[in-house]
Amino acid sequence: MSEPLHAGAHLRVIPGRPSLSSPLLQVDGVSLEYRTDARVVRATHRVSFNVHGGDRFVLLGPSGCGKSTLLKAVAGFVPPAEGEIRLEGRRVAAPGPDRIVVFQEFDQLPPWQTVKQNVMFPLRRSRGMGAAEAAEVALHFLNKVGLAQFADAYPHTLSGGMKQRVAIARALAMRPKVLLMDEPFAALDALTRRRMQEELLELWHDAAFTLLFVTHSIEEALVVGNRILLLSPHPGRVRAELNSHQFSLASQGSADFQAAAQRIHQMLFDQPAETASARGRAHA
Structure with a gap:
């Protein structure tokens, strides 16, 4: 007891x-x-x-x-x-x-992809979305974490906190x-x-x-x-x-x-x- x-x-x-x-x-x-x-x-x-x-x-x-x-x-x-x-x-x-994981490391985003492309990639690969739909979903969740204006930026230009927000947006976009x-x-x-x-x-x-x-x-x-x-x-x-x-x-x-x-x-x-x-x- x-x-x-x-x-x-x-x-x-x-x-x-x-x-x-x-x-x-x-x-x-x-x-x-x-x-x-x-x-x-x-x-x-x-x-x-x-x-x-x-x-x-x-x-x-x-x-x-x-x-x-x-x-x-x-x-x-x-x-x-x-x-x-x-x-x-x-x-x-x-x-x-x-089940989508957000890790502690800031460098979990492929550096050769833009912020929007980082969020789009698993949507296209795992969810089978077309480019237009994936882009719309990616921008929706980037807006949720306050980073829509950085959609075309590359990860190396972001602070650690911003990178984590991108990782969270990418995870939530998958609707795990x-x-x-x-x-x-x-x-x-x-x-x-x-x-x-x-x-x-x-x-x-x-x-x-x-x-x-x-x-x-x-x-x-x-x-x-x-x-x-x-x-x-x-x-x-x-x-x-x-x-x-x-x-x-x-x-x-x-x-x-x-x-x-x-x-x-x-x-x-x-x-x-x-x-x-x-x-x-x-x-x-």
Whole structure:
């Protein structure tokens, strides 16, 4: 049975219970491993969680807990050593256009293509759109991220934040069932990072997509997510799942926000993994 958090934190950790609707994405007892020259290393151990349509679901944990590897497994790049990942009830076995990844690196855009061509390329290749339709869709989503005026620019002329906005526009233009983001703002300066968080939330309110987001920042998790999965240090195990929909960028600096951040820090680092695993998973 879960223990309630301190009231001032305004977070809930409650036992798992059947949902009224079927999850869009199910990660069921997934262990992930990779090989080094010396041995096989376990990155995550029997991780389970559900993501529902429209969720902003955050994987939060310290460096080395396997959260990025878990995201790559959902994308279909890494096969589970144990357990199963299902999207709409079907096992994930390979990458697909229903799961698009936005990475941390700024140089994920082919430099020989213009901004508009970068957004058009997967639409034509994976969605089979003609040039005119792909151009119309590309400009629509570039306008959404405020970059329509840079449609004919090349990536090397853009700032890091602008490149990430192009990558987000390209991903959303594909209309994936789940948008996967792997610490996409980690390398940005503080002011640009905050602006990118604002823009992401504005896009979510406008388009209502489903988001699976990886971060090691507690504050970013509280701002971006409506649900947060806490992963223990290596190998990543589920510590708890929290409801955090009550927080926003406007909450930062408030006593409730700071109390919640402190409580999450304690849960991540101050309690044994076997105790935390008994806490269950939260549901809205």
